[in-house]
Amino acid sequence: MPPGIESDPPDDDAGNAIGCRSEQPTLVGSGADECRIYVPEASSLHGAASNGNDIGANIVDQLLDGIPTGEPLWNDDGSFPCGPDPREPAQIDDEACPDLARRVGLGDACPPPPASD
DSSP states (O other): OOOOTTTSOTTOTTOTTTOOSSSOOOSBSSSTTOBSSSOOTTSTTTTOSTTSOOSSOOOOEEEETTEEEEEESSOTTSOOOOOSOOOSSOOOTTTSGGGHHHHTTOSSSSOOOOOOO
């Protein structure tokens, strides 16, 4: 029996907090071939909720005043639309907006997510 939400450490790459199902979650997590910001269609978590939604986060659309706009949050090349580069405060390596896509794992194995319909 996998650990539950209460006992599963937040940095558990296995996704066991979600794994209270009979199968191991696939294609999501912080591993080299996994996505952190959306559930790929080929994942065992895609459409697996009782209402047909995905189990897990799907960070794909821009919000305006908390309302989804239907516009993609990620550029086609996987970059996050950072806007102007404010030099105050100074940019900090591995914390700056321009490398956000790399830090959340977007790349060949996890391409930029499609905007929702």
